Amino acid sequence: MRTFLRFLIVIVLLGLVLGGIFGYKFYQFGQMKEQMSQPQPPVAVSATTVASEQWTPALKSVGSVEAVNGIRVANEVPGVIQEIAFESGDTVGKGDVLIRLDSQIDEAALRTRRAEAQLAAQEFKRIGDLLPRRAVSQSQYDEAKANYDAARARVNEAEAQLSKKVIRAPFDGTLGLRLVDQGEYIATGTPIVEINMLDPIYLDYTLSERELPRVDRGYEVEATVAAVPGETFTGEVSAINTSVNPETRTVRIRATLANPDGKLRPGMFGTVMTRHPEQEAVLTLPRTAVSYNTYGDYVFLIEENDSGQLTVTRRSVDTGEVRGNKVAITGGVEEGDRVVAKGLLRLRAGQPVEIQKEEDQPAEASE
Known part of the structure; x- marks a missing residue:
């Protein structure tokens, strides 16, 4: 019997607690419903107008x-660097000397070739003077001429080899960092400096x-x-x-x-x-008037309802190129439509608004 009474008391107390909770929630719901049924005050917003501007397509x-022109200057022949004629970062002209390699052996070889060429020239002249008197044969004359031509070719070869001991700028440009040091032996094709x-x-x-x-x-x-x-x-x-x-x-x-x-x-x-050299008409809005969303960009269009009150409607738009503070609108609105210029996060569709001021759209933004 006592157990039954305790159980009954617990049931009664639990019913009172739950009833109080449900009653309080019902009261809150009624208050909220009453507040929502009351007319909402309009939200002050700034407005802007969809404008048509002339933009150059880009x-x-x-x-x-x-x-x-940009290369790494390198040497054609090996040698020891005798002189470096530039500093890192210099501006040079085509043909300016960059480095000189030790050329003593090549200079000596050139002197030898020139002496040989001089001797061949004298021999060719002597035989040439004797040919009209038939003191020498035509074959001797031809051989002397061939020897002279070969001697001159060897001189040209030695001169070309000696010229490769001087590395020059291949074109006008600016030098980079020097990659070699004076007195260094460099093999064929060693990078010396970058020129651009x-x-x-x-x-x-x-x-x-x-x-x-x-x-x-x-x-x-x-x-x-x-x-x-x-x-x-x-x-x-x-x-x-x-x-x-x-x-x-x-x-x-x-x-x-x-x-x-x-x-x-x-x-x-x-x-x-x-x-593009020609301009085209583009509808534009300030960037602040567009809400960029993963599921699509949108604006809040300002419209007047049947009772004459201004409300906002959420309108999806297609956006294009952005220039400065302006964005091109390729679809969703028309020229002359009024939209909310900024503060879109505090608005919802159907909410009454009051225009506070009209936003300007400076022409320089479209340049």
């Missing part, structure tokens, strides 16, 4: 800076094969590099490869850029904009 890509022609300079990049009809030689190119922030380098498309890469389905483009200050260096990574 193709964006990335590429690498390449020297018009920096002005003008190439920028090689690729475009998708579907973009090929939209680019041609002479089109304007603008490039930026991370190493020179805030500066734009201009040039033009100078060459288009004649074939498409079958693996990537891209075509290689080469632009030539002016580089008078040498700020662009071979190997730099650059961002390229290839601009």
Whole structure:
């Protein structure tokens, strides 16, 4: 009997506790329903208008800076470095001396060849004077002439060998770091210094094969590099490869850029904009008016309902190129539509709004 009474008391207490909890939750639900049924005050927003602007079509890509001429200077013959006539980083002209190799043996060999040639010349002249008097045969004359020609050829060979002891700049350019030291013995083909022609300079990049009809030689190119922030380098498309890469389905483009200050260096990574010479009309909005989402970009369109109140509607849009603070809109809205300019995260579809101010769209953003 006592056990039954304890059980009954527990049941009653548990019922009172649960009833209190459910009653409190029901009260909260009623309060929330009452609040939601009340009209919501409009949210103050700034608005902007979808505008039509004239933009120059551009193709964006990335590429690498390449020297018009760029090599590592090396020697054709072995030898000991007798003189180094440059410093790292020098600007040189075509034909300027870079290094001289020890040439004593070659100079001595050249003197020997010249002496032999002189003797052969004298012998050829003597026999040539005797031939008209028939004091020598025609075969003796021919042999003397051949000996003279061979002696002159050996002189030319010795002169060419001696000239290879002097290494000169193959073209105008800027030198890199010196890779050899004075007195060092260098074998044939030893790298001496890197030389690059920096002005003008190439920028090689690729475009998708579907973009090929939209680019041609002479089109304007603008490039930026991370190493020179805030500066734009201009040039033009100078060459288009004649074939498409079958693996990537891209075509290689080469632009030539002016580089008078040498700020662009071979190997730099650059961002390229290839601009079409004709302009086209584009619908634009400020970047702050577009919410970029994984499942699609959208804006909040401002519309007037039947009662004359302004509300917002979430509208999906297709976005294109971004220039400065403007983004091109390729679908979803029309020219003249008003949208919320900023603060999209605090809005939801159907929410009443009050326009606080109209956002300006400066014309320079479209340049």
